[in-house]
Amino acid sequence: MSTTTMIDTARYSFRVTWSAEDEEFVATCVEFPSLSWLASTPEAALMGLRELVDEVVADMRETGEDIPEPLSTRHYSGKFQLRLGEDLHRRLAIEAAEQHVSLNQYVTRKLAAAP
Template identity: 35%
Template sequence: MSTLEKKQLKEYLERPYNIILKAIHDEAGQYYAARVLEFDGCIATGETKEEAYAAVSEVLEGFIEDMLEDGDPIPEPIGDDQFSGNLRIRMPKSLHRNLSQAAKLEGVSLNQYLIHKLSK
């Protein structure tokens, strides 16, 4: 790995990628799994949250290193600034009618009604 690639690797590793930790209970026992949301297949496990986090950080470093060497594009971290809060969906007219009627019965706007239902 060249000096430039090492510098780029360090810069990428400082970015706020989203690491998701999850407790797992299965036939193998109890452990933690960690994955990096922006990188498909960037997964590791550990007996504790800290071990899983450290392990997935090492895997992430390997992913980025390989991508730099191969000249592949490296994903940007997913942050809140990438979401506008707007969502446009299409639905059957009958569903639209039913939802609008339900919102009217509740005395709220269709938007408020949908947000309430989706947040449950």
């Protein structure tokens, strides 16, 4: 992404979970996997990390580094290639045929149903 493009850091993919090891909530950001923030409440963890991400993005902008585009604003074509072994390919093709759907439809349904 261009360093001159303004990034709305609120659009990054934040997550807050409980850390049993730290006995605190930990906030993480998918686009910045090396950053995290610990706090006693989920709200404080998220607020701390959002402020840190704002600072990091500002520093990156000042030094001319490429700033990650938020996953939420990226364009996805809906296509990707997958390499798999011949045996698995055959098994999936058979299962798709048994359900009277294309291999693509069958695999898409399986992926959508995965936990």
